Amino acid sequence: MKAIYLDCNATQPVRPEVRRAVQPFLDDAFGNPSSLHSHGRRVRETVEEVRGRLLRALGDPKGRLIFTSGGTEADNLGVAGAARALRNKGDHLILSAVEHHAVLHAAEALAREGFRLSVLPVDSRGTVDLQALERAITPQTLLISVMHANNEVGTIQPIEEVGRIAREKGVLFHTDAVQSFSKLELNASRMPVDLISISGHKLGGLKGTGALYVRQGVRLEPLLRGGPHEQGLRAGTEGGAGIAAMGAAAEAALAERDVGGMERMKALRDRLEQGLREKLPGIELNGHPERRLPGTLNLSFSGCQGETLLMALDLAGVSVSTGSACASGSTEPSHVLEAMGLARERIAGSIRFSLGWATTAEEIEEALRRIPPVIERVRLAKKAA
Ligand SMILES: Cc1ncc(COP(=O)(O)O)c(C=O)c1O
Secondary structure, eight states: OOOEEOBTTTOOOOOHHHHHHHHHHHTTOOOOTTOSSHHHHHHHHHHHHHHHHHHHHTTOTTSEEEEESSHHHHHHIIIIIHHHHTTTTOOEEEEETTOOHHHHHHHHHHHHTTOEEEEEOBOTTSOBOHHHHHHHOOTTEEEEEOOSBOTTTOBBOOHHHHHHHHHHHTOEEEEEOTTTBTTBOOOTTTSOOSEEEEESGGGTSOTTOEEEEEOTTOOOOOSSOSSSTGGGTSOSOOOHHHHHHHHHHHHHHHHHHHTTHHHHHHHHHHHHHHHHHHHOSSEEEESOSSSBOTTEEEEEETTOOHHHHHHHHHHTTEEOBSSOGGGTTSOOOOHHHHHTTOOHHHHHTEEEEEOOTTOOHHHHHHHHHHHHHHHHHHHHHHHHO
């Protein structure tokens, strides 16, 4: 039985273009990019070429891009680095209740250092409350962090409005674009965003790669101390292979978007939802019905326990997730679905299907044959228990 992978918000398979881009770094392109000799210069060339390419993709070739070990480090550097650099100007940070733990936990650590936090509520579709944002800003506010699109339910946040409000008040704005980069319009020249986190493996690159975009003039306190790498903001020898991989993955993802890739993904996702609804009663959609990532489908199945379903679907060769991958393995209910105010049973029965570059129409049709009998079985077993 061929496994069907529908967990692309957790990570995507490595793209063939990435394999090709990485190969030289496993062979003779092993130099340290800080070395001045030809071996070093060869890797430096790739690092700077990818940096330039990502900055152009983000719409601000004059901005700075700091390579990190992933989206998590980019979020930590964006939030904690900015807050600590501005410590003498204020002590207040604002974030949404549905941020990834990389932002939430970074902010909680700052609270232990004496910063004050305001956590913005979201509505039942997961959209942040802009009025609450306006009310929360004080003269002490240093930074607002609101993600571009949510990893669990896919809801797209009104980041242009958030950025406009931040600008009016002279507050920095960080957005976690780990799930949205290459899928949604994101242009730092046209949009009032100062800091943007991205991650390589979500694009089909390698795990352990990411970057933080930093608008010119924005000051950051580094998290890691060491050499002067990455403009003094991230010590440590840059990983040529991972950076080349992220560059190739971003290029392929953006090219795909230009030729209707997102419409294709949305059509497959909607076919999955429609097919499940035709065969099964008791399904509710979590997240915004329209303002949502094209490949994300978070559904609650009544009378089911998400973890039980996940395991049963795994046995049927379908890989999905409950809530965020980072929270899976724990029995804590999803903080995102809780913030949306969903009933306990609806949260317990939620499953996230997420599609990516490699998902095919045949896989969706096969998933539609495999999933409904599993759900019926899990429902019957729960009823009988
Ligand atoms: C929205 C969001 N932010 C940050 C991260 C962390 O990225 P990484 O896995 O590259 O550390 C993830 C990954 O799950 C994510 O979905």
